[in-house]
Amino acid sequence: MSAGERSLRARVRLPLGIGEVQAWQALGLVAIIALFVFYPLIDRNQGDVSSVADAGYFLLLVFGLNIVVGFAGLLDLGYAAFFAIGAYAYAMVASTQFNLHFNFWPMLILSGCVAALFGVILGFPTLRLRGDYLAIVTLGFGEIVPQVFLNLDKYTGGPNGISNVDQPVLFGYHFGFNPVPYYYLYLVVALISLVLLNNLKHSRLGRAWMAIREDELAATHMGVNPVTTKLLAFAMGASFAGLAGCIYAAKLTLISPDEFNFSVSVTVLSAIVLGGMGSLTGAFIGGLLLAVLNFKVLPQVTNWTHALGAALHNEAVQNLDLHYIIYGLILVLVMLFRPEGLVSTASRRAELHHAQPAASAAAAGVE
Amino acid sequence: MSAPLLAIEGLTKRFGGLTAVKDLTLNVEAGSIASLIGPNGAGKSTVFNVITGIYTPTAGDVKLDGRSIVGFKPHQVAGTGVMRTFQNIRLFAFMTVLENVMVGDQTRMHATPFDSAFRTPRAQKEERAVTERAMELLDYVGLASYAREWARNLPYGMQRRLEIARALAPQPRLLLLDEPAAGANPTEKRDLMGLVRSIRDRGITIVLIEHDMKLVMGISDRVTVLDYGEKISEGDPQTVRHDPRVIEAYLGKGA
Numbered sequence: 001m002s003a004g005e006r007s008l009r010a011r012v013r014l015p016l017g018i019g020e021v022q023a024w025q026a027l028g029l030v031a032i033i034a035l036f037v038f039y040p041l042i043d044r045n046q047g048d049v050s051s052v053a054d055a056g057y058f059l060l061l062v063f064g065l066n067i068v069v070g071f072a073g074l075l076d077l078g079y080a081a082f083f084a085i086g087a088y089a090y091a092m093v094a095s096t097q098f099n100l101h102f103n104f105w106p107m108l109i110l111s112g113c114v115a116a117l118f119g120v121i122l123g124f125p126t127l128r129l130r131g132d133y134l135a136i137v138t139l140g141f142g143e144i145v146p147q148v149f150l151n152l153d154k155y156t157g158g159p160n161g162i163s164n165v166d167q168p169v170l171f172g173y174h175f176g177f178n179p180v181p182y183y184y185l186y187l188v189v190a191l192i193s194l195v196l197l198n199n200l201k202h203s204r205l206g207r208a209w210m211a212i213r214e215d216e217l218a219a220t221h222m223g224v225n226p227v228t229t230k231l232l233a234f235a236m237g238a239s240f241a242g243l244a245g246c247i248y249a250a251k252l253t254l255i256s257p258d259e260f261n262f263s264v265s266v267t268v269l270s271a272i273v274l275g276g277m278g279s280l281t282g283a284f285i286g287g288l289l290l291a292v293l294n295f296k297v298l299p300q301v302t303n304w305t306h307a308l309g310a311a312l313h314n315e316a317v318q319n320l321d322l323h324y325i326i327y328g329l330i331l332v333l334v335m336l337f338r339p340e341g342l343v344s345t346a347s348r349r350a351e352l353h354h355a356q357p358a359a360s361a362a363a364a365g366v367e
Numbered sequence: 368m369s370a371p372l373l374a375i376e377g378l379t380k381r382f383g384g385l386t387a388v389k390d391l392t393l394n395v396e397a398g399s400i401a402s403l404i405g406p407n408g409a410g411k412s413t414v415f416n417v418i419t420g421i422y423t424p425t426a427g428d429v430k431l432d433g434r435s436i437v438g439f440k441p442h443q444v445a446g447t448g449v450m451r452t453f454q455n456i457r458l459f460a461f462m463t464v465l466e467n468v469m470v471g472d473q474t475r476m477h478a479t480p481f482d483s484a485f486r487t488p489r490a491q492k493e494e495r496a497v498t499e500r501a502m503e504l505l506d507y508v509g510l511a512s513y514a515r516e517w518a519r520n521l522p523y524g525m526q527r528r529l530e531i532a533r534a535l536a537p538q539p540r541l542l543l544l545d546e547p548a549a550g551a552n553p554t555e556k557r558d559l560m561g562l563v564r565s566i567r568d569r570g571i572t573i574v575l576i577e578h579d580m581k582l583v584m585g586i587s588d589r590v591t592v593l594d595y596g597e598k599i600s601e602g603d604p605q606t607v608r609h610d611p612r613v614i615e616a617y618l619g620k621g622a
Contacts, residue, residue, distance in 0.1 A: 222450070
């Protein structure tokens with residue numbers, strides 16, 4: 001091993017409680033963050049920046065649901081409801097709807113809090129449920145919430161939704177329709193979220209969540225209060241969706257109930273499973289990958305087939321929409337060949353591939 | 368004589384028409400090792416489940432240090448300093464060995480969710496202390512070198528010891544061990560006897576459910592025998608060993 005190689009493998013202690021990693025991992029982390037920081041300066045195409053900014057709300061949703069599903073093991077199929085609640089919480093008090101114009105920044109926090117409150121309201125009656133039963137109840141909740149917004153048209157604009165949502169202003173700078181400030185807002189919120197989530201994961205509360213996920217009965221006998229632990233998972237998970245909804249509404253300036261349907265919940269859940277359940281790196285990679293696929297790459301493929309069909313004067317090819325066919329195929333292939341997700345630990349891989357657990361497998365403590 | 372640490376008074380537990388435990392009275396002195404034995408289905412595990420709050424008794428009372436703990440939820444029972452292991456090992460499989468023990472220390476931790484999310488200095492200090500205590504315990508049961516391993520990767524015998532370490536994490540007053548020697552080979556059983564004695568010497572009272580008679584007779588201060596939910600014999604190992612009712616329960620009439 002050369003001196004250079006050795007220094008790349010040296011342990012480096014990262015700030016903010018991120019933990020100890022090898023030097024090359026730290027360098028990689030710095031490079032990735034730098035890439036995200038400078039991206040809008042490199043790619044001057046506003047459409048591209050806007051797509052990547054939209055990946056921001058998706059990532060926040062993935063982070064939030066990762067607490068509920070990944071950490072605490074509570075299968076939630078109605079997560080988009082909290083996204084809707086956050087978006088409406090802001091849009092209703094910062095638009096021409098009631099001619100209220102609350103400031104964006106306190107509302108950002110408040111939207112998270114409102115969503116968290118609804119997280120507790122959903123969590124409370126479902127405390128005794130697990131697995132499939134919990135999934136069905138949360139599925140129902142996810143269906144009810146957009147219906148409520150659809151039918152309360154006096155307050156929510158019904159099927160037309162709420163338009164003219166206020167855009168943020170920071171120290172006199174108007175965000176407007178320029179995607180770049182939204183991009184940086186998402187980036188800052190996402191980075192702070194990652195640090196907080198990493199703190200949580202390695203804390204008293206994080207261990208309580210995982211203990212509940214692994215074996216609820218044993219966890220309660222070790223002194224974990226299942227009621228508060230689960231409610232905190234629902235509340236904290238929902239608060240991320242609330243934050244995301246608020247920024248989403250402000251960026252688009254227009255929201256309607258049909259944007260928060262079941263497919264949003266499922267796509268977010270797919271990102272978590274794709275990335276590797278319970279892993280933060282996995283949530284990040286899975287979320288980013290699905291966002292880029294769904295917002296950028298696959299719509300582009302559809303454009304190509306349209307262009308190809310037009311050139312060939314072939315109507316069938318022109319009307320071909322490959323978006324969800326390719327998307328579905330990718331999900332199926334990943335689950336077939338990497339059921340444990342793209343980022344995973346050696347042991348979960350072993351279980352899902354039906355291998356024998358090794359008595360002294362190589363240090364598996366690294367995530 | 369001081370009041371017993373654990374006092375079970377007239378405990379009855381019925382499931383529908385089945386009486387799992389019938390009018391059981393049992394006192395466990397602080398600092399002793401008490402064993403609960405009996406044929407399969409005698410109601411031993413039910414007694415543990417009533418003490419730890421999974422079941423509420425049909426009749427009777429369970430007192431810890433003179434205070435009734437009937438109606439406490441399992442996590443509240445843990446909060447009073449009663450910890451347990453399970454007959455079929457129940458570790459947190461996809462958490463590390465160290466994390467398993469740290470979960471055991473929940474009841475002594477004070478970090479709020481805010482502390483946890485923001486890593487306040489208070490939380491960092493507590494986290495360091497808990498990690499250190501957990502490492503000491505792992506060292507004590509001989510698993511220190513496996514701290515970063517996933518619990519599920521440990522071989523069976525080590526998993527049993529990890530479960531004991533996890534239960535010891537908050538320095539409980541009372542430790543309930545449910546068949547800790549099940550599936551152990553003779554060497555492991557001898558080591559286990561040493562471990563149980565040394566836990567007692569740390570000032571922790573132990574109630575043991577066990578089938579291995581050599582182990583039970585070797586370490587118990589007092590043995591209670593259950594059969595069909597009823598106490599049929601009680602006393603020091605020598606007395607119980609020669610009690611005709613015990614011999615009959617285990618070997619049948621005419622043995």
